Amino acid sequence: MKEVHFNKEKGSELKLFTPGPVYVPERVLKELAKPNDTHRSKPYSEMHQKATEGLQKLLYTNNECLIFTSSATGIMEACVRNLVRNDEKALFFSIGAFGDRWYAIGISNGKISVKEGVEWGKAITPEIAQEALSKDKYSVVFIQANETSTGVYNPIDKVAPIIKDSGALLCVDATSSMAGIKVEVDKLNIDVCLASVQKCFALPPGLAVCSVSDAAFDKTENVKNRGLYFDFIELKKRNAKHQTPTTPPIPQIRGLTAQLDFILNEEGLEKRFERHEQLGKQTRKWANDLNLEMFPEKGYESNTVSTIKNSLNLDIPEVVSMLLDEGYRIVNGYGNLVNKTFRIGHMGEIQLKDLEEMLEILTEIINKLK
Numbered sequence: 001m002k003e004v005h006f007n008k009e010k011g012s013e014l015k016l017f018t019p020g021p022v023y024v025p026e027r028v029l030k031e032l033a034k035p036n037d038t039h040r041s042k043p044y045s046e047m048h049q050k051a052t053e054g055l056q057k058l059l060y061t062n063n064e065c066l067i068f069t070s071s072a073t074g075i076m077e078a079c080v081r082n083l084v085r086n087d088e089k090a091l092f093f094s095i096g097a098f099g100d101r102w103y104a105i106g107i108s109n110g111k112i113s114v115k116e117g118v119e120w121g122k123a124i125t126p127e128i129a130q131e132a133l134s135k136d137k138y139s140v141v142f143i144q145a146n147e148t149s150t151g152v153y154n155p156i157d158k159v160a161p162i163i164k165d166s167g168a169l170l171c172v173d174a175t176s177s178m179a180g181i182k183v184e185v186d187k188l189n190i191d192v193c194l195a196s197v198q199k200c201f202a203l204p205p206g207l208a209v210c211s212v213s214d215a216a217f218d219k220t221e222n223v224k225n226r227g228l229y230f231d232f233i234e235l236k237k238r239n240a241k242h243q244t245p246t247t248p249p250i251p252q253i254r255g256l257t258a259q260l261d262f263i264l265n266e267e268g269l270e271k272r273f274e275r276h277e278q279l280g281k282q283t284r285k286w287a288n289d290l291n292l293e294m295f296p297e298k299g300y301e302s303n304t305v306s307t308i309k310n311s312l313n314l315d316i317p318e319v320v321s322m323l324l325d326e327g328y329r330i331v332n333g334y335g336n337l338v339n340k341t342f343r344i345g346h347m348g349e350i351q352l353k354d355l356e357e358m359l360e361i362l363t364e365i366i367n368k369l370k
């Protein structure tokens with residue numbers, strides 16, 4: 001099996017078809033290796049500003065964009081701590097492992113948290129959203145755009161207006177879709193839209209980003225015990241100077257700036273979204289040709305990660321291992337879905353021909369094992 005050991009000289013040579021962390025292109029690795037000035041310097045502020053302005057374009061928003069030294073879970077917790085008062089109810093829609101995680105964050109922070117779930121593989125439809133919201137008054141609603149465990153993409157364009165009509169603030173976890181699937185923050189009136197960068201941004205892990213609406217900042221002023229490290233108000237104050245309150249991972253922010261420049265000015269947003277759509281379609285066609293069923297309900301399949309049912313009763317660890325021998329990594333199912341499903345990530349900088357090459361080898365492996 002390839003790359004089971006740490007390789008000090010070369011690093012990993014595997015081609016990652018994972019739902020994050022993903023393959024990082026050479027040009028980004030070179031950006032990360034460049035020297036930087038300090039986080040209170042003018043060059044840093046200029047770079048930070050480029051990053052936050054780039055994020056606004058990516059998210060189709062005029063809302064302020066913030067940079068966090070954490071993974072996405074840090075911002076998920078920040079949303080709970082900054083936006084939910086202890087005397088209010090928060091609603092967590094869950095369609096899989098990461099929805100469950102957000103609900104667990106609500107509970108562990110002592111907030112009055114209600115979970116509305118569906119069977120894994122299904123999505124939150126407008127009807128489900130409407131019914132859930134009619135049961136009680138919620139101050140903040142939390143939902144995934146792309147649920148990475150099940151490979152389901154919620155119809156966020158249709159569900160967001162329903163949530164906003166209820167008067168609640170809306171937080172969207174777009175961790176495994178931001179920069180791969182379009183989300184128009186201002187059009188949908190999303191209060192916080194968040195992601196970490198080790199997925200569709202194709203950067204190494206350690207940084208997370210989000211947009212925050214004025215309404216969300218106003219609410220934050222009235223929420224007590226927000227903590228210090230992830231306080232939206234402190235982050236906003238420093239963001240006005242194009243800085244962060246504490247020392248950020250500066251090389252990462254250089255990488256983010258470079259990637260946003262590439263996404264917006266070289267590849268182009270629409271082309272990037274189309275490429276991800278093609279990657280999703282191609283993977284689904286491949287699965288169908290092999291008589292492998294998709295795990296998600298039809299019509300809600302993600303274009304960044306495909307969760308595929310183990311309809312051929314394959315030894316999934318063996319499939320993963322044999323593919324590793326060929327220099328590629330895909331992953332087993334998540335949590336309860338281990339061995340019942342496997343997942344192919346097709347996000348970030350993966351091109352159609354890269355996917356086709358990997359799928360050809362995977363087909364041979366599956367044909368041998370089935």
Ligand SMILES: Cc1ncc(COP(=O)(O)O)c(C=O)c1O
Nearest residue numbers: 071072073098146148175176196
């Ligand atoms: C949809 C979703 N939300 C949240 C997370 C947590 O992200 P992180 O590991 O960056 O904290 C993940 C990670 O895979 C995810 O896919």
